Amino acid sequence: MTALDISWIGALCGLALAIIFILFKLAPTYSLIIGAIVGAFIGGADFTETISILVSGTQSVQGTVIRIIAAGVFAGVMMESGAAETIAKVIVDKLGGTKAMLSLALATMIITAVGVFIPVAVLIVAPIALSVGNKMGYSKIAILLALSGGGKAGNIISPNPNTIAAAGGFDLDVNQVMIGGLIPAIFGIAVTVIVASIIKRKGTKVTDEEVEELEKSNSTDLPGLSKALITPVIAIILLMISPIGSMLGIEGLAKLNIDSLFILPFAAIVGTLALGKGKDLLNYCTAGLDRMTPTILIIIGAGAIGGLITASDLPQQVVALVEASGISGTFLAPIAGILMAAATASTSTGVILATGSFSEAILDTGVAPMAAAVMTHTGATVIDHLPHGTYFHVTRNAMNMSMADRMKVVGYESIVGITMATIAIILFGFVL
Template sequence: MEGLTISWIGALAGLAIAIILILRKLNPVYALFLGAIVGAIIGGANLEQTVSVLVSGTQSVMGTVLRVLAAGVLAGVMMESGAAETIAQAIVRKFGGGKAILALALATMIITAVGVFIPVAVLIVAPIALSVGNKMGISKLALLVALSGGGKAGNIISPNPNTIAAARGFELDLSNVMIAGFIPAICGLIMTVVIASLIKNKGDKVSDSEAVEHEMDTSKYPPLGKAIVAPLVAVILLMITPVGSILGIDALASLKIDALYVLPIAGVVGMLAMGRANRILEYSTAGLNRMTATVLILIGAGGIAGLISASDLSVQVVNIIEASGISGTFLAPIAGILMAAATASTSTGVILTTGSFGQAILDMGTAPLAAAVMAHTGATVIDSLPQGNYFHVTGGAMKMSIKQRMGVIPYEALVGLTMTIVATILYGFIL
């Protein structure tokens, strides 16, 4: 494949075909692969070169895939043991009914931040939200904005697949990307609470039957002190290298402890702390099963990223930006917004952005960490469109119709846009 340059027209055609097929409900993995194949052929590649494009593209995401699979152990422990539910309920109880919206947003943020997928985090907190909303008279619209906005804020500081993809795409440590997302995440949380508070009387309220239907049996959940062990161990281990760099301790800075080791270790330690050592096979299998769909989509995204990387599309994009006079800094957030909107997935949007536009973003003079944070936050703006599963999972969790769920998207976009603007100003222009 050396010396092969696919026409940017083929790259755009392949991406468009993939998006159309996803919208037509074809499995996203096949849609992405088919788009990459057709796009490569349209762009001038022969059949042998087309295979090489796909292989090189999928190989480029293997580092991310390995870390996502490793994250399955921690995710499985947090979800299957009831630890995530324990943490969520403790936060809501601590804040009380008077600060219900803040409590729900913060609970979802923390659950997502400790390694639970955002749709699963919303599913976990949704029963609590419905119960609180029924008692306090808060609309389902405001409740889902609180959950989704809090989840978005937690997602950009989590060891989840999207953050791993952002870190690996620009060859950074996962911990550095998580830390860099903290200020945008806090701003996203604040915006979530403000928006949800303003619209708490707008839309349908939670009925008594919906609240009762979602009551949970918490008797088998671990106590809070044991539930927080796994995420606490993960955070401590992930912070060793950056803390060593900040404090100038070479022994710590040179350890380079990778998420590939940290996340499974944290999961196992958490299991032992909860007295669930005999459930290790069950929890790790459940975590792996939850990661399988994400891994397959990442591989599919790698195929289309290989197509775009082998094309001259990034050169054309840079030329357009330079000719228009727009700052090249905006390429990272814009690419993140567009790719996540196209695939209705934060993680797929991030990996398409880094794989397809990563080099062009760096060529514009953007530092790798700034590029990662801006692309990552950009991918949270309009990633909840109906062609993705997040839209339907969260709508179902809150007992909302398609029309009601559509009404949440503009408010979710405002939260994501807030985080993107903060990240762009902070890392693109100030730091």
């Protein structure tokens, strides 16, 4: 089939149907696959062509899937060994008091940046944050903004599934996208701290009873900081070898392009041995894979509907619409990230859909792959926290918030995402 065999109407109907199913709480993987099938039929495909679309779409995401499976070893070690919690506790202890908002945002940023999923990073730091909030008299709304904003900033510079997807969608190394997101992330963390500090007295406060419950369940068997840092430090050093070689003009290092597929499991294994928990490695691997499985399944579904969109003329129609409106083609990358992440309420799924469906159209506007990847990636953070996604509810439960209070945070979270996307557009769309 050629790229224009399927009507854009079919692709749009399939995507809309998938979103409706997700809103009605059908598993996102099934929602996306059903949307792809129905959309293909509406667009004019027969049974054989529909299967071809599904297969080609899911095959296109296999490189991302295998890298995410490998990253599961790393995530499992960081989460299950207590290393991530140790890092968070040390950061908050060192910067606590008057710098409470900064410490909470930085803790979540760093935990996410070293490869822990953003919902899990919030879960790890939430008990510490609630304790700090109770002591300082801060509201839950402000505390969650600090955690969520910090997590968003860390998420665009991490070897997490969304970054792997952004890199894979434009044939880049994951370390390039991580470095590209650094300046937007710095602005994101700054805006997070400023806004959280402004609203720190607004909303429901943390009660003494909640803190007492947390203290009962607190873990005391945590590794020391020096050991906890070994896994992420090894990963960061190895991921940065090639970029540093390029910057310094050292050809041997520049050519040493070791994929995250190898680096993350290697760092995890060495880190586990350094922690003295070699006997737990298999359990960490299993736990990490369990954490990654829902994301992998969603990505397969996203690949299916991405195949439908790619086989249709929808990307061309979107480009034509952008051109007719007089908007610069530079904005297509962040717009794609914003829309797809909003539709699925997921950063990683949004990036997969945006890159898989619109990468060629984005590059055809003259945008460089690196710029396209970073702008799409940061765009996906703008409204990826909506109530039809799991992140909204995981974070609400972690903070023991009412639905009304959690909804109040959504707008503030979007301010952080808009800031990072805007900085990425200015930096990669017009300056560089």
